[in-house]
Amino acid sequence: MFCKKSTLVTFLFSLALLFATASASYSQDAAEGESLFKNNCAACHNTSDEALVGPGLKGISERRPIEWIVSWVHNPQAMIASGDQYANDLYNKYNKAAMTPYPNFTEGQIKGIVAYIDAANAAPVAPAAGAAPAAVAAPAAAPSSGGMMELLLVGLLIIMVLVLIALLSIVNTLGKLSGTDTNDSGKPFFQALSENVKSLAANSAVKTGMIVLVLLLGGKATIDAAYGIGIQQGYAPEQPIKFSHKLHAGEYQINCNYCHTGVYEGKGGNVPSANICMNCHNAIKRESPEIQKIYRALEKNEPIQWVRVHNLPDLAYFNHSQHTNVGALECKSCHGEIEKMEVVEQRSSLTMGWCIDCHRQTDVNAKGNAYYDKLVEVHNKDSKTPLKVQNIGGLECSKCHY
Amino acid sequence: MLNPSKSIILLAGMVLGLLSCGKDHNDTGTEFAPNMYNSVGYEPMTQLQGDTNKINPLGMNMRLPVAGTVSRKMYSGVDSLKKSFLSQELVSKTIPNDSISYSEALLNNPLVATPENIEAGKLQYERFCQHCHGETGKGDGPVAKAYKGIPVYSSDALKTVNDGHIYHTITHGKGRMWPHGSQISSQNRWKIVLYVHELQKQ
Numbered sequence: 349m350f351c352k353k354s355t356l357v358t359f360l361f362s363l364a365l366l367f368a369t370a371s372a373s374y375s376q377d378a379a380e381g382e383s384l385f386k387n388n389c390a391a392c393h394n395t396s397d398e399a400l401v402g403p404g405l406k407g408i409s410e411r412r413p414i415e416w417i418v419s420w421v422h423n424p425q426a427m428i429a430s431g432d433q434y435a436n437d438l439y440n441k442y443n444k445a446a447m448t449p450y451p452n453f454t455e456g457q458i459k460g461i462v463a464y465i466d467a468a469n470a471a472p473v474a475p476a477a478g479a480a481p482a483a484v485a486a487p488a489a490a491p492s493s494g495g496m497m498e499l500l501l502v503g504l505l506i507i508m509v510l511v512l513i514a515l516l517s518i519v520n521t522l523g524k525l526s527g528t529d530t531n532d533s534g535k536p537f538f539q540a541l542s543e544n545v546k547s548l549a550a551n552s553a554v555k556t557g558m559i560v561l562v563l564l565l566g567g568k569a570t571i572d573a574a575y576g577i578g579i580q581q582g583y584a585p586e587q588p589i590k591f592s593h594k595l596h597a598g599e600y601q602i603n604c605n606y607c608h609t610g611v612y613e614g615k616g617g618n619v620p621s622a623n624i625c626m627n628c629h630n631a632i633k634r635e636s637p638e639i640q641k642i643y644r645a646l647e648k649n650e651p652i653q654w655v656r657v658h659n660l661p662d663l664a665y666f667n668h669s670q671h672t673n674v675g676a677l678e679c680k681s682c683h684g685e686i687e688k689m690e691v692v693e694q695r696s697s698l699t700m701g702w703c704i705d706c707h708r709q710t711d712v713n714a715k716g717n718a719y720y721d722k723l724v725e726v727h728n729k730d731s732k733t734p735l736k737v738q739n740i741g742g743l744e745c746s747k748c749h750y
Numbered sequence: 751m752l753n754p755s756k757s758i759i760l761l762a763g764m765v766l767g768l769l770s771c772g773k774d775h776n777d778t779g780t781e782f783a784p785n786m787y788n789s790v791g792y793e794p795m796t797q798l799q800g801d802t803n804k805i806n807p808l809g810m811n812m813r814l815p816v817a818g819t820v821s822r823k824m825y826s827g828v829d830s831l832k833k834s835f836l837s838q839e840l841v842s843k844t845i846p847n848d849s850i851s852y853s854e855a856l857l858n859n860p861l862v863a864t865p866e867n868i869e870a871g872k873l874q875y876e877r878f879c880q881h882c883h884g885e886t887g888k889g890d891g892p893v894a895k896a897y898k899g900i901p902v903y904s905s906d907a908l909k910t911v912n913d914g915h916i917y918h919t920i921t922h923g924k925g926r927m928w929p930h931g932s933q934i935s936s937q938n939r940w941k942i943v944l945y946v947h948e949l950q951k952q
Contacts, residue, residue, distance in 0.1 A: 401899035661787040
């Protein structure tokens, strides 16, 4: 026990010593170099040997003489043009992406950056070795609320069936004990059950009850179906490319407007053209079969046939900019939490009643909009409630139907 | 009594019956009088299945604007601000992608850096730039981790770049950044330029 402890102490001590030597070599220059590196270089270069946009810089002080590094940082283009073999190899290896020149860095500053890179690599890697293994099993995906509901229902059903079986067996046993149906004792269960059902069906009260029940249920189903005509709530069509809004709008927080360019300016929300996909996917996930579909469409100059999810009938006019720009509504107030949807689904009913409801309840976004000043003034003269959309024609038939 | 195999079949039947009630997510449901639902005129964002447009290329209702034309939105009337937006945009369109120095020399922001304009620029920045360039322009947006190589606005190479440089970068792209001119209107690009100048100081 004691022995183990002492080895641990020795290990910790040596670790501390390592840190101490590392920080001792961490000079003033390197400290300045660190802030310069993080501000100017880190976007494209790692201090390790891992390549980012440009090469990883571990061991750069051994690879190249400092004079070369200084003149490269000052003007990489000139170095390439001068025919320097190493510079040209580098340029070609990294997809001919020219490095930004930093002519204002002094030689001391560049040396500081190199010192920082060396210091960063000299730092002990022991903590990383002790860190938990990277491969942690991903938590099982939680079932969606819909799936949960279904499971719950199935569970309830199973319990009900079990209770039914138990009750039937109790009735059976009780019957046997009371000896009233000794004849039945030998009959199989289903035969006994069918006889019971037949005798029940013969009862006129039960008959009437059943008819009323069937009529009621049938009536409800008919009315529900009739109300569902033309309503596409819950429509979540499969798209030609498995694009995930959850990933793009949720995890990566890309604004809706970035792709749906017309949403603040025009009638339609705009399905993005492929060049917008390419802003990122020229570099990201290039080998994915789904992304390859975009490349193929671009090469053949053919449109990607996305399936439109929100289909408002032609008899109703709707304008996005009116709602998003003037009304300052958030996208999710009609479209739901798109940033959580793997496949986009129509969340709102888009019925006229749904539109009208909102127009009755919503205050006009009149603040800082001189257009409404006079209207608000007139409205406030003979009303105590704030100016609602319905007060400015939000319920007029011809506003949306013409 | 009920034998176990029968009870299992009964249960399985009930469960299947319950699950099959789920709606088909690819189905739009019943439509009443679809001739009132579907537009008679050509809707650019609507294309009915099997309905090919006989006039436009690829049978699409949507079509590209004629090459070299300027949108009516950019029409320069008496409004002098609109006029200068238009002239700047026309100059910008003639500058080749790789000639950022021309933009630096030739383009000037028609907008004045008033607090309102900067605020409007911030809004546009949040919509079009923030996911890569980060809230403060440090190149640390959520997409930057995957895309890589997003520079810091306040870095020595970028902290002094002018209006034309930034406008050119948004419009035609630069380095790893691809052109965003088709997504952002000329006015909004100039607003973003104003806000990027604020971030250069940070």
